[in-house]
Amino acid sequence: MLYVGAGSGEDVVAAAERGFEVAALDRSPRMLARLRKRLAKRDLEVELIEADLLEHEARLPHDVVVANFFLNVFDRETVDAMLRRCREATTENGLLLIGDFRPPGRRLVRRLLYNTYYAPLNLVAWALGLCVLHPIYDYEEALERAGYRLVARHPQALSDRSPAFYETLVARAR
Numbered sequence: 001m002l003y004v005g006a007g008s009g010e011d012v013v014a015a016a017e018r019g020f021e022v023a024a025l026d027r028s029p030r031m032l033a034r035l036r037k038r039l040a041k042r043d044l045e046v047e048l049i050e051a052d053l054l055e056h057e058a059r060l061p062h063d064v065v066v067a068n069f070f071l072n073v074f075d076r077e078t079v080d081a082m083l084r085r086c087r088e089a090t091t092e093n094g095l096l097l098i099g100d101f102r103p104p105g106r107r108l109v110r111r112l113l114y115n116t117y118y119a120p121l122n123l124v125a126w127a128l129g130l131c132v133l134h135p136i137y138d139y140e141e142a143l144e145r146a147g148y149r150l151v152a153r154h155p156q157a158l159s160d161r162s163p164a165f166y167e168t169l170v171a172r173a174r
């Protein structure tokens, strides 16, 4: 598995603990140092790659590429370019998993929740220079352009009682 934009990598640790062969890519040495510490504590081996995904050429493709809360900081053109890179790093028939905010859809209640929850968050992150201003992306068309087919969406909630603000998209390489 290859985690792109892995950050300090709680999910990377979880995958390595379950016995997957894992590589983690991030352009931030600070994030990778945190991940290295986490892995060392648990005596886990993960290949750490310090690189900008846009400039990284995978030596071998991976069966599964994971992009958790990574793509949503970029503008649409960059998202397309990142997804093309992910596709190059995925084996034929391999999977791309994207964990991200769940688009609100058309329902009034969900759009209201979206406006009170996500929009201010996005505004603050934009004001701090952390991301571009954009609605929550629905990646389905971008996945098609990059050579994947969306096969499943799994809504995710923080608890049994909270609404599913997040989702995991499962896409298969064509």
Ligand SMILES: C[S@@+](CC[C@H](N)C(=O)[O-])C[C@H]1O[C@@H](n2cnc3c(N)ncnc32)[C@H](O)[C@@H]1O
Binding pocket: 004, 005, 006, 007, 008, 009, 010, 025, 026, 027, 028, 031, 051, 052, 053, 054, 067, 068, 069, 070
């Ligand atoms: C919001 S964090 C998400 C971290 C982690 N995936 C998670 O779910 O907690 C985004 C990460 O992407 C990394 N990043 C941003 N641009 C990148 C790029 N062009 N290439 C590789 N990593 C990048 C940042 O350094 C940061 O660690």
